[in-house]
Amino acid sequence: xxxxxxxxxxxxxxxxPGIRTTVFLQGCPLxxxxxxxxxxxxxxxxxATDWPIPDLADVLERDRRFWTPSxxxxxxxGGEPLAQAEALAGLLSELGxxxxxxxxxxxxxxxRDDVARVAxxxxxxxxxxxxxxxxRHHDATGGDASLPLDNLAWLLDATxxxxxxxxxxxGGFNADAASLADIGxxxxxxxxxxxxxxxxxxxxxxxxxxxxxxxxxxAVGAEQVARAxxxxxASGIEVMEPRR
Amino acid sequence: MxxxxxxxxxxxxxxxxxxxxxxxxxxxxxxxxxxxxxxPMPLRRALALEHVLRHMTLDxxxxxxxxxxxxxxxxxxxxxxxxxxxxxxxxxxxxxxxKGFLDGKxxxxxVDFWHAGDPPRADGRAGAGIGHLAVDLDAVVHRGLRSxxxxxxxxxxxxxxxxxxxxREAMAVALRAVIDWSHRYADEAERLAADTAREDVAxxxxxxxxxxxxxxAEPARNLFEGLQAVALVQLAIAIxxxxxxxxxxxxxxxxxxxxxxxxxxxxxxxxxxxxLVLKLASNAIFGRGSKTQAVTVGGADHTGxxxxxxxxxxxxxxxxxxxxxxxxxxxxxxxxxxxxxxxxAVAMLSRGRSMPLLVNDxxxxxxxxxxxxxxxxxxxxxxxxxxxxxxxxxxxxxxxxIGGGFxxxxxxxxxLLALEAPDEIADMASLLARLEEAYAEHFREAxxxxxxxxxxxxxxxxxxxxTSLMRGAAERGTDMLQAMPYRLPGLFTRGLSNAANALAAxxxxxxxxxxxxxxxxxxxxxxxxxxDALRSRLAEAPAWGNxxxxxxxxxxALVALRDRAQTRVEAAGGEPRHAVCHVVRSLHHVxxxxxxxxxDGRDAGQPVGDSVGALLGTAREGPTxxxxxxxxxxxxxxxxxxxxxxxxxxxxxxSREVIAALVAxxxxxxxxxxxxxxxxxxxxxxxxRRPERYRDLVVRVTGLSARFVDLGDTEQxxxxxxxxEAARR
Numbered sequence: 008x009x010x011x012x013x014x015x016x017x018x019x020x021x022x023x024p025g026i027r028t029t030v031f032l033q034g035c036p037l038x039x040x041x042x043x044x045x046x047x048x049x050x051x052x053x054x055a056t057d058w059p060i061p062d063l064a065d066v067l068e069r070d071r072r073f074w075t076p077s078x079x080x081x082x083x084x085g086g087e088p089l090a091q092a093e094a095l096a097g098l099l100s101e102l103g104x105x106x107x108x109x110x111x112x113x114x115x116x117x118x119r120d121d122v123a124r125v126a127x128x129x130x131x132x133x134x135x136x137x138x139x140x141x142x143r144h145h146d147a148t149g150g151d152a153s154l155p156l157d158n159l160a161w162l163l164d165a166t167x168x169x170x171x172x173x174x175x176x177x178g179g180f181n182a183d184a185a186s187l188a189d190i191g192x193x194x195x196x197x198x199x200x201x202x203x204x205x206x207x208x209x210x211x212x213x214x215x216x217x218x219x220x221x222x223x224x225x226a227v228g229a230e231q232v233a234r235a236x237x238x239x240x241a242s243g244i245e246v247m248e249p250r251r
Numbered sequence: 252m253x254x255x256x257x258x259x260x261x262x263x264x265x266x267x268x269x270x271x272x273x274x275x276x277x278x279x280x281x282x283x284x285x286x287x288x289x290x291p292m293p294l295r296r297a298l299a300l301e302h303v304l305r306h307m308t309l310d311x312x313x314x315x316x317x318x319x320x321x322x323x324x325x326x327x328x329x330x331x332x333x334x335x336x337x338x339x340x341x342x343x344x345x346x347x348x349x350k351g352f353l354d355g356k357x358x359x360x361x362v363d364f365w366h367a368g369d370p371p372r373a374d375g376r377a378g379a380g381i382g383h384l385a386v387d388l389d390a391v392v393h394r395g396l397r398s399x400x401x402x403x404x405x406x407x408x409x410x411x412x413x414x415x416x417x418x419r420e421a422m423a424v425a426l427r428a429v430i431d432w433s434h435r436y437a438d439e440a441e442r443l444a445a446d447t448a449r450e451d452v453a454x455x456x457x458x459x460x461x462x463x464x465x466x467x468a469e470p471a472r473n474l475f476e477g478l479q480a481v482a483l484v485q486l487a488i489a490i491x492x493x494x495x496x497x498x499x500x501x502x503x504x505x506x507x508x509x510x511x512x513x514x515x516x517x518x519x520x521x522x523x524x525x526x527l528v529l530k531l532a533s534n535a536i537f538g539r540g541s542k543t544q545a546v547t548v549g550g551a552d553h554t555g556x557x558x559x560x561x562x563x564x565x566x567x568x569x570x571x572x573x574x575x576x577x578x579x580x581x582x583x584x585x586x587x588x589x590x591x592x593x594x595x596a597v598a599m600l601s602r603g604r605s606m607p608l609l610v611n612d613x614x615x616x617x618x619x620x621x622x623x624x625x626x627x628x629x630x631x632x633x634x635x636x637x638x639x640x641x642x643x644x645x646x647x648x649x650x651x652x653i654g655g656g657f658x659x660x661x662x663x664x665x666x667l668l669a670l671e672a673p674d675e676i677a678d679m680a681s682l683l684a685r686l687e688e689a690y691a692e693h694f695r696e697a698x699x700x701x702x703x704x705x706x707x708x709x710x711x712x713x714x715x716x717x718t719s720l721m722r723g724a725a726e727r728g729t730d731m732l733q734a735m736p737y738r739l740p741g742l743f744t745r746g747l748s749n750a751a752n753a754l755a756a757x758x759x760x761x762x763x764x765x766x767x768x769x770x771x772x773x774x775x776x777x778x779x780x781x782x783d784a785l786r787s788r789l790a791e792a793p794a795w796g797n798x799x800x801x802x803x804x805x806x807x808a809l810v811a812l813r814d815r816a817q818t819r820v821e822a823a824g825g826e827p828r829h830a831v832c833h834v835v836r837s838l839h840h841v842x843x844x845x846x847x848x849x850x851d852g853r854d855a856g857q858p859v860g861d862s863v864g865a866l867l868g869t870a871r872e873g874p875t876x877x878x879x880x881x882x883x884x885x886x887x888x889x890x891x892x893x894x895x896x897x898x899x900x901x902x903x904x905x906s907r908e909v910i911a912a913l914v915a916x917x918x919x920x921x922x923x924x925x926x927x928x929x930x931x932x933x934x935x936x937x938x939x940r941r942p943e944r945y946r947d948l949v950v951r952v953t954g955l956s957a958r959f960v961d962l963g964d965t966e967q968x969x970x971x972x973x974x975x976e977a978a979r980r
Contacts, residue, residue: 017798018873018980020904026875026912069798070875072920077912250906 009057010094013047013086017070020250021206023110023131023171025079028067032095035086036116038149039137041177041208041225047086060094064101071107080108082133089113092121099128112173115155116148122158132170133204134159138181139193147180156193164198171247172201176235177208177225184238191242202245207232252451253518254316258525261314262573265325265529266946266958270349270538272356273322276490277330279303281364293421293713293730300491300716301428307490309439314533315455316526318436318463319482321489325533330357332365333379333712334494334536341837342540345955347963349540379712382493383543383636384731385500386720387644391484392477392505395469400426402725415728418715422724425716429487430468436483437463474509474562478523481505482530484720489534491716498545498635499531499578500643503563513561520561521568532575542577542955543836547633549592550583550612553626559589567595570606574947576956581634584918585612594907597914601907603929605951608638610893611918611925615640618891618923622739622828637836637954638895638924639743644722645736648705649830649892655697658842659809660746660859662689663753664849667776673769679758682769683812690816694742698826701740709733741892742817742831745842748860751795751806752851752869758805759792776848779855789852796865797872798879806880810889832892833863836954840965858969861953862897862926863890867972873980874898878917886923895954897926899973904980905929926951930974935959939967 011033019029033055035048042048058066067081074080081102088095088111099109111125112133135155138144144152162168172194176182181190194203208225227235232249239246283299290298308323322329330336336357343350390399400423407419437460444456458475465472466480481502488497513520528546535541548566549559570580582588582596596607612630619629619642628642635641639650666682666689667673676682709732718724718731727734760767766788775785793802817829843858851866853859860866863884864877877898886894900909910927917925928951938945942960950959952966959967 016873018875018904020906020909026909069879070916072879073875073912073916076915076919077908079912250903 008060008094008097010060010063010091010098011055012058012063013055015066019082022082022084022112023080023133024108025077026070026073027079027082027110028070029082029084029112030063030067032083032085032088032091034090035114036090036150037087037114040147041175041180044086060097060101063098064105067102068105068107074108078108080110080130082110082112084112087114087116089115089117089121089125092117092124096125096128099125103128114150115158116150117154117158119158119161122162126162126166126168129168132162132168133173134162134170136172136174136190136194137177138186139189140186143180143186160197163201170201172203173206174203174235174239175206175208176227176232178227178231179224182227182231182235184234187235187238188242191239191244194239194244195242200245202247203239204247205232205235205239205249252454254451254455254522254526257314257316257451257455258522258529258573261316261526261529262575264313265533266574268324268326270352271324271327272353273324273327273329274358274361275307275323276303276321277332277357277361279306280332280492281361285364291417292710293418293715294424296491296713297421297424297428297715300425300487303490304428304432304487305435309436311436311440311443311456311459314526314529315443315452315459316523317479317482317530318433318440318459319486319530321486321534326535326538328353328538329490329534329536331379331492331494331536332361333492336362336365339495339537339540340841342537344837344840344965345542345952345957345962346540347965349538352538379492379494380708381495382489382497383495383639383641383650384493384647384717385498385633385635385641385643386484386488386717387722388481388484388500388502388505390644390722391467391720392471392480393508395467396426396430397468399719399725400430403719406725406728410728412728418713418728418730419725421713421715422719425491426719429483429716432487433463433467433483437461471509474506474512474520475523477506477509478527482527485531486534488717488720489536491714492712493714493717495536496541496543496545496636497717498547498633498641500633501547501550501558501631503548503560503566504558504631506562507558507560510560510562513565517561517564517568520565521572524562524565524569525573528569528573528575528578531578539961542957543636544578545581545634545636546578547581547583547610548607549588551585551587551630553616553630555585555587557585557587557589559592563589563592564595567592567599567607571599571604574949574958576949576958579956580607581610582607583610583612583615584914593911597907597911600910600927600929601905603902603905605926605928605949606956608634608951609914609918609925609927610634611921611923613918614887614921614923615893617887618830619739621887622830622891624737624739628737634893637834638893639741639832639834640830640893642737644720646739647721647731647735648738648740650741650832655694655700656743656745657690657693657697658746658846658859659744659750659813660753660849660851661842661846662686662693663750664776664847665689667769667773667850668847670769670773673773676769679754679762682757683808687812687816690813691820694817694820695824697742698820698824705732738827739830739891740827742829743834743892744831745833745835745839746846746859747806747809747833747863748795748866749849749851749853750809751802752792752866753849754805754809755794755802756789756792756850756852760788772850776850778848781848781852781854786852789850794865794869794871796870796877796880798876803880803883807883810884814889828891830892831890833890833894834892834954835861835895837952837966839953861969863894864896864898867969868976870976874900874913874977875916878913878922882917882920882922886921890923894923895926896922896924897928897951897953897973899928899930899977901974901978902929902931904977928970928973930970930977932971932974932978935967935971935974
């Protein structure tokens with residue numbers, strides 16, 4: 008079984024606990040206008056590579072020496088890693104056999120079965136909640152908002168998976184108080200309490216290239232982030248402090 | 252009464268001082284050499300030291316907490332004519348404004364005297380080395396100079412050999428001179444205490460007077476006396492005349508008996524240590540360009556017992572208090588290192604202090620053990636320069652720069668350019684065989700050169716005081732250049748990263764893709780600048796520092812073939828084992844200027860790598876991959892003299908958890924040394940615009956620590972480039 012990978016990045020500090028190696032899988036059902044990883048969209052990355060699982064696990068494991076002291080591991084991100092759910096489950100299962108901590112960074116915009124297939128092999132979910140209003144979500148991402156929200160509610164209800172909700176804070180989209188209050192209320196209504204992490208939109212793409220002009224609008228300042236944290240906390244949910 | 256205000260004032264005075272020249276030592280040494288021209292050199296040198304210590308200005312005003320100074324004012328260049336009247340090439344890179352600083356400042360009669368040596372030396376250098384040593388401070392602090400002197404005298408009476416008799420007489424003169432010097436300070440401190448209106452200053456001076464009546468002649472009775480003995484002896488050794496630097500060794504081990512005092516009053520102990528650090532920072536051979544005095548703390552003994560104590564923490568706290576860049580501070584790391592020491596070191600690095608530098612016990616002591624040093628002494632190692640290693644009081648020549656330096660890239664370039672028919676080289680193995688011969692030839696020359704220079708130094712510039720503080724010196728009765736308990740001459744190298752990349756590029760271009768020939772590549776090396784198309788092709792080759800075996804195996808192959816060549820030449824010449832040290836300070840620029848265009852994509856004259864890690868701009872996989880590459884080299888076998896390795900993190904990356912994990916992961920798998928800079932490019936750019944706001948910003952450049960605002964453009968821009976590269980992760 009092969010996984011289509013568009014990048015592997017070591018020394019990632021924002022994709023879960025500790026020092027991590029993040030594998031960016033190719034393909035994504037969404038088209039967010041602020042996308043920081045457009046190369047992961049289908050057809051956008053001619054040099055994406057198909058990896059056999061054992062070989063990929065070998066490469067991902069090269070920073071193992073830094074994982075034990077930092078509590079780190081591997082994060083599968085994308086694109087949308089669940090878009091290759093079967094192969095991803097295979098990779099995570101292999102990493103599990105090697106006692107590696109595994110995180111999955113997902114928008115959740117996939118069929119329920121795909122979540123269920125991967126769930127037994129993930130030690131931590133990093134679950135994006137971009138918006139709870141279906142129309143706004145659809146306008147901004149081209150995707151159906153109910154799918155990720157329902158999937159997350161199911162995951163928390165039907166499994167004991169560890170989950171961190173990540174709210175990408177996007178200027179001109181969800182960084183206003185009303186949008187954040189909606190998000191906060193929705194998170195507070197979930198079957199289990201989950202910590203929430205804010206991901207401020209920034210103006211550099213993960214591949215270091217300059218973002219498209221429209222994506223620059225996504226950037227938010229430190230004050231906006233602090234205000235967003237206050238608004239979310241007002242809903243009674245736990246918002247994590249920034250790493251540093 | 253807290254001495255903190257006095258520490259702050261002394262630091263301010265020192266770090267604001269302009270560079271000036273102090274001619275006292277040069278004049279006094281010259282007078283003594285003239286007056287005692289008829290005496291044997293060791294005695295002449297001892298009498299010269301005595302003359303200086305007897306007549307030099309005692310500066311208790313600029314830092315009244317401890318006695319001891321080399322120049323009459325802080326940051327005044329203490330000239331060492333024996334080392335030559337010149338700025339060091341590296342100082343001119345680090346501080347371009349100091350280039351030509353001495354022009355017109357040295358009286359012609361002094362220049363003439365030293366240029367007319369026997370035989371005359373065009374550069375005026377009369378054989379002084381570069382120091383890079385640490386003496387047996389344990390004997391200084393706990394035995395006292397009087398006891399050492401008594402032993403020297405007793406041996407002199409029992410042994411009639413004329414040369415040894417002379418040398419022991421010289422040691423006795425030098426030791427007495429230091430004791431008398433301490434008494435001069437005692438008198439001066441008493442006089443000033445009576446004169447000053449400030450009670451805090453007077454109290455300090457009275458304490459100095461009491462201590463200097465006792466130490467370093469007699470054993471120290473408390474932490475203050477111990478620190479005072481260390482300060483006086485370190486500075487006296489510097490005055491004796493070692494170019495560049497002398498290191499303190501492991502003062503926390505020496506002062507361990509006084510740890511309960513530091514434990515009872517950690518703040519007071521840190522202030523006292525800060526005063527010592529400032530004393531040593533004022534010891535200025537090249538003013539603000541003075542570098543590479545080293546202090547080493549922490550570490551285990553050979554049984555694995557942690558040797559850190561409350562004095563270790565006092566050193567870390569002291570460095571946190573005064574932003575001194577020299578002496579630089581190393582912490583010896585091992586699995587049982589005290590948690591408080593570990594956490595303090597990590598916290599300082601996380602805050603962007605760029606200090607302490609970290610050394611890992613297992614491969615470092617392991618390297619000495621592999622070179623034949625008994626375990627108990629191997630675990631007493633310390634840093635004695637930028638990152639060179641030694642064993643205090645037991646070893647001298649591991650870093651005195653007389654064993655010869657080499658540059659892996661220069662040797663590779665020389666080998667390639669010497670090929671008569673490059674296209675007849677059928678594979679990489681054939682090329683490596685030629686390269687191995689080039690190393691062997693270089694070592695034959697270097698070893699012969701070492702014998703010649705070492706003999707010349709012993710004849711022209713013996714150092715009886717320093718020698719008397721080495722173990723067994725009284726018994727041997729000869730200069731440390733002629734005999735020491737252990738010999739492990741140093742070989743100093745740079746350019747490994749460049750050479751590995753050049754080999755990877757040759758393999759990629761010529762033997763894998765076959766899109767070029769070796770002849771064409773060698774022809775390109777003869778041009779001062781690489782053609783853009785070729786440069787892009789070379790850049791496609793795998794590069795060292797990305798944990799990529801396709802490139803890393805060339806670094807591994809290089810150290811292995813160098814080792815074979817070295818071992819072969821050592822065996823053939825009956826030479827001792829040499830310790831190879833990857834050391835840079837600013838020599839990556841000095842070397843680079845002499846090396847032509849190279850196949851790592853470097854134009855002629857450009858600097859070589861600034862550490863044993865990835866070249867600037869080639870670390871595509873981030874710091875963990877750099878560490879992964881470096882770990883492929885067996886340092887205990889191939890770098891028994893140490894390696895310098897810089898990594899740069901941004902402020903947002905450098906949490907304590909991340910730094911602790913990088914250190915644990917790297918050292919846990921056998922990494923030897925780690926220098927962690929935490930830099931943000933925007934902040935550094937601001938510091939260039941508004942230096943007055945960043946006076947305390949200490950950075951690790953390569954093998955040196957410096958205040959960022961004191962550095963010249965070359966190294967400021969180099970640090971900004973490194974910070975920008977770190978931010979791209």
